[in-house]
Amino acid sequence: MVRIITILLLLVSAGIAEPPASRNRVSSMPPVVTEEQAQDWLRLWQKRLRLDDWKIEVRIVRIWELERGTLGHIDWSTTHHTALIKVLSPEDYELPPDKIPADMELSIVHELVHLHLSVLPLNKSSRNAEEQVVTMISEALVNLEHRPALTIDLPEAETR
Numbered sequence: 001m002v003r004i005i006t007i008l009l010l011l012v013s014a015g016i017a018e019p020p021a022s023r024n025r026v027s028s029m030p031p032v033v034t035e036e037q038a039q040d041w042l043r044l045w046q047k048r049l050r051l052d053d054w055k056i057e058v059r060i061v062r063i064w065e066l067e068r069g070t071l072g073h074i075d076w077s078t079t080h081h082t083a084l085i086k087v088l089s090p091e092d093y094e095l096p097p098d099k100i101p102a103d104m105e106l107s108i109v110h111e112l113v114h115l116h117l118s119v120l121p122l123n124k125s126s127r128n129a130e131e132q133v134v135t136m137i138s139e140a141l142v143n144l145e146h147r148p149a150l151t152i153d154l155p156e157a158e159t160r
């Protein structure tokens, strides 16, 4: 009986010691998406979308630096041809970690498509329509990029 109680006590104390240890492990994990990765996506899609004449920056930001309920944001200056894209930090994502990188890439493509449309006059009444168009085009592009590679059934090699 005494032994059982001792084991229980050990379990309880182990349980108490657990939370700080696991917190440390989480915070020392490498980020799901690094600033470098975000830069790489920006450069790739900026080129593909022929936006090379723009000087664009991307920044990973916390949830409070974005408009409520949004995953990304872009500010631009047509006179200077500069733009700043902000994307939500993986720390504030509610998606499973393996789904976050593709979604962040999508945010960057989404904001770049907005930049293309920046030549159009700002019109409050067409804002929703623009949002829908941008969402559909950017999703189509990113899906094309990430569709599984075609698997071709090759005939078995002939015996020589």
Ligand SMILES: [Zn+2]
Residues within 6 Å of the ligand: 110, 114, 131, 134
């Ligand atoms: Zn948008």
